[in-house]
Each structure stands twice: as structure tokens, then as C-alpha cells.
Amino acid sequence: MTIDNYDFSGKKAIVRVDFNVPLDENGNITDDTRIRGALPTLKHILDKGGSLIIMSHMGKPKGKVNPKFSLAQIKDAVAKALGCDVKFAPDCADAAEAAANLKPGEVLLLENLRFYPEEEGKPVGIDKADPAYDEAKKAMKASQKEFAKKLAGYADVYVNDAFGTAHRKHASTAVIADYFDADNKMLGYLMEKEVQAVDNILSDIKRPFTAIMGGSKVSTKIGIIENLMDKVDNLILCGGMTYTFAKAQGGKIGNSIVEDDKLDLALDIIKKAKEKGVNLVLGIDCIAADSYSNDAKTMVCPVNEIPDGWEGLDAGPKTRELFAEAIKPAKTILWNGPAGVFEFDNFTAGSRAIAEAIVEATNNGAFSLVGGGDSVACVNKFGLADQVSYVSTGGGALLEAIEGKVLPGVAAIKG
Numbered sequence: 001m002t003i004d005n006y007d008f009s010g011k012k013a014i015v016r017v018d019f020n021v022p023l024d025e026n027g028n029i030t031d032d033t034r035i036r037g038a039l040p041t042l043k044h045i046l047d048k049g050g051s052l053i054i055m056s057h058m059g060k061p062k063g064k065v066n067p068k069f070s071l072a073q074i075k076d077a078v079a080k081a082l083g084c085d086v087k088f089a090p091d092c093a094d095a096a097e098a099a100a101n102l103k104p105g106e107v108l109l110l111e112n113l114r115f116y117p118e119e120e121g122k123p124v125g126i127d128k129a130d131p132a133y134d135e136a137k138k139a140m141k142a143s144q145k146e147f148a149k150k151l152a153g154y155a156d157v158y159v160n161d162a163f164g165t166a167h168r169k170h171a172s173t174a175v176i177a178d179y180f181d182a183d184n185k186m187l188g189y190l191m192e193k194e195v196q197a198v199d200n201i202l203s204d205i206k207r208p209f210t211a212i213m214g215g216s217k218v219s220t221k222i223g224i225i226e227n228l229m230d231k232v233d234n235l236i237l238c239g240g241m242t243y244t245f246a247k248a249q250g251g252k253i254g255n256s257i258v259e260d261d262k263l264d265l266a267l268d269i270i271k272k273a274k275e276k277g278v279n280l281v282l283g284i285d286c287i288a289a290d291s292y293s294n295d296a297k298t299m300v301c302p303v304n305e306i307p308d309g310w311e312g313l314d315a316g317p318k319t320r321e322l323f324a325e326a327i328k329p330a331k332t333i334l335w336n337g338p339a340g341v342f343e344f345d346n347f348t349a350g351s352r353a354i355a356e357a358i359v360e361a362t363n364n365g366a367f368s369l370v371g372g373g374d375s376v377a378c379v380n381k382f383g384l385a386d387q388v389s390y391v392s393t394g395g396g397a398l399l400e401a402i403e404g405k406v407l408p409g410v411a412a413i414k415g
């Protein structure tokens with residue numbers, strides 16, 4: 001079943017979206033990309049005569065009610081984006097009546113699902129080492145099913161359009177699907193597009209394939225780095241990871257970010273790349289700063305000769321050239337993670353060089369996929385988001401999909 005061939009007329013649709021938008025200290029939305037991302041699905045259902053029950057999580061309230069993470073804060077923004085009134089259910093597990101009263105064209109937004117521990121299905125207040133943990137987990141899984149069943153009871157049809165949480169087997173992203181038959185559950189447009197983009201990267205690789213992995217740590221990216229090693233021609237590892245590699249090879253890295261327990265892993269990655277004939281591109285020079293701040297004093301130096309008291313915060317000019325050389329001729333490109341502390345305006349050059357090279361390659365016919373919160377923030381910051389082939393809304397979900405893992409949110413619907 002797809003959203004295009006389903007008859008929504010007179011039906012109540014419960015739609016899992018990812019409205020986990022960033023808010024400032026006054027509760028104002030600072031980036032509404034995720035709300036805009038869900039609009040095609042939501043508007044389609046309303047246009048076809050359905051009514052909407054929208055559900056999402058926000059932040060990490062850890063199973064407790066916390067006004068800081070209330071979706072009431074975004075109700076008006078959702079109403080504005082949809083161009084209609086939005087009703088609000090202040091308790092997502094007590095919304096049966098509000099849902100039953102919905103008329104075609106009406107919209108009900110449920111309060112944050114994660115105010116209930118059942119959403120994530122992890123037992124609270126008990127340590128994994130506790131002998132009673134397994135029992136607690138079993139009990140929680142049972143109440144997670146009850147919670148999912150309750151949500152399912154609000155609607156005739158279930159639509160999952162939350163790619164950002166598709167790698168989680170939560171009540172609203174996967175378990176709920178068990179309570180709808182195959183004809184009454186489907187992926188939304190955003191999910192379909194994301195799944196297709198991953199498919200383009202994995203199954204239809206036009207070469208050369210260049211992957212760029214950045215960010216602060218090797219440890220959180222190791223799964224995907226190892227997986228990509230079998231697929232790519234060029235692998236650029238940048239950002240904070242640079243210094244773990246430099247130190248592993250005997251370099252002096254000053255105060256740069258480093259994972260001392262991952263030095264062997266870094267050497268292993270270098271060895272594997274050689275064995276597999278992958279062109280591994282690591283930074284050779286950096287912009288070092290005398291403090292972790294936008295206004296720090298800076299100098300360009302080799303990544304393996306950073307003086308004490310200085311730390312590498314961005315890629316240097318020679319490195320940026322190496323990156324561009326590996327990106328520009330590529331026909332398939334994946335970018336996840338910045339090449340420097342791009343949040344500071346004075347340390348954006350490495351990420352900007354990557355983004356610009358990707359745009360050039362895309363103009364020359366490459367398929368380019370940019371994913372993960374920080375790389376997306378980069379292309380947005382540089383005004384280049386509409387000049388790459390696809391900007392993914394998924395961070396962890398995108399990486400797991402590219403690692404070849406089956407996403408529970410997709411499997412729950414597609415089997």
C-alpha cells in the first residue's frame with residue numbers, strides 16, 4: 001500500500017512524524033526543516049478528505065512529563081505550516097475521545113510520546129546489571145504493546161513518515177504497525193524518498209564513489225566506516241577524527257580532540273583501506289587555535305606538529321585541496337559530519353570546501369547525499385542545500401541504513 005493509492009476519504013490517519021525541532025530558550029523554533037519535511041504527507045491526507053492525528057517525540061524527557069519538551073510549544077507553527085487549525089491532546093495516551101470527534105480535514109496533535117517510557121520501551125529506574133532487569137524489561141515490552149495498541153485505536157490507518165527515528169523499534173515507529181492490517185499501513189512521502197536515496201547510494205553506485213565522514217569521534221562512526229570500506233573508491237575521514245589518526249601515527253597533536261582508546265582502531269582502518277585498495281584521505285594540515293573559541297588566535301600547521309596549548313579545529317588549505325580532488329570527479333557522494341567546528345564562523349573553511357566540491361560534482365552529474373544533523377546544518381549555513389541531490393533528515397537512521405541494517409520502522413510496514 002502506498003500513500004498515493006490509499007483512499008483517505010473519511011478516514012482517520014495516525015501519522016508518526018519527526019517534529020523533534022530545535023527550540024531556543026523561549027521555546028521558539030530555530031529550524032523548521034523537520035516540520036516542512038512532513039508537510040507533503042500531511043497535506044495529501046487532508047486534501048484527500050482524511051483527518052490527521054499527528055504524533056511525535058521531542059528531546060529526551062526520559063519517560064517523564066517535562067514542559068520543556070512539550071509539543072504544545074510547536075502547535076501554532078504546525079497550524080501555520082498546514083494552513084488550518086490544530087487541536088492539541090495534552091496526554092497522548094488519553095486522546096481517544098478527541099480522536100473520535102475529528103471530522104475530515106481536522107487535525108489533532110498529540111503531546112510528546114516520550115513522556116511515556118512505553119514509547120521507547122526501556123525499563124526506567126533499574127540498572128542493566130540488576131538481576132531483576134530482565135523481568136522489568138519483559139514487563140515494559142508488554143506495556144509497550146498496550147501503549148501502541150491504544151495509539152492504534154485512535155485511527156483507521158497508520159502512516160510512518162519519521163525517518164529520523166526509523167532505526168528505533170519504538171511503540172509509535174514500529175510496534176503500532178502490528179495493530180493495522182497490511183492494507184492500512186504505509187510509509188509517508190518523506191520516508192519513501194529517504195529509502196530511495198539510500199537505495200541510490202547502495203544499489204546503483206556510479207563510480208568513483210567518494211564518502212566523506214567527519215564529526216568529532218571515530219567511535220560513533222566505526223560501523224559505517226567499516227561498511228563503506230567495501231563500497232567506496234575514496235574515503236575522506238575528517239573533523240575531530242583527524243587527530244586520533246595523527247596521534248596513532250606518532251604525531252604531536254597538542255590539545256586537539258582525541259580518542260586515546262581508539263589509536264589501534266585508527267591504524268587498523270589505515271591498514272584495511274590499503275588492503276582493499278581504498279584511497280583513504282586524511283587531513284595533513286589544520287587550522288590550529290589557542291583555545292576552543294571562535295575568537296581564538298589561529299595558525300596553519302601540519303596535523304602531526306601541533307604545539308602544546310593549541311588544538312586543530314578545522315582543515316588546513318592543503319587538506320582542503322586534497323578533499324576537493326577526491327570529491328570533484330566523483331559520481332556518487334555521501335557526506336556525513338563536518339570537517340571542523342563549523343558552529344564557529346571562523347572554522348567553517350573545511351566544511352565549506354567539501355560542500356562546494358560536492359555542488360560542483362553534482363553539477364557534473366554526480367548523485368550526492370548529505371545526511372546527519374551537522375552536515376545538513378553546514379549546507380544550510382552555506383546556502384547550498386538545494387544544490388546537492390538529496391539532503392537526508394536522518395542522522396542515526398541514515399547511517400544504519402547505509403550500514404545495510406534493516407530499519408525497524410521500514411520493516412514494520414514493508415515486512
Ligand code: AMP
Pocket residue numbers: 214215216217220238239240257312313314337338339340341342343374
Ligand atoms: P558528531 O556528533 O560526532 O557527528 O560530531 C559533530 C561535531 O564535531 C560538531 O559539533 C563539530 O563542532 C565537532 N567537530 C568537528 N571537528 C572538530 C574538531 N577538530 N575538534 C573538535 N570538535 C570538532
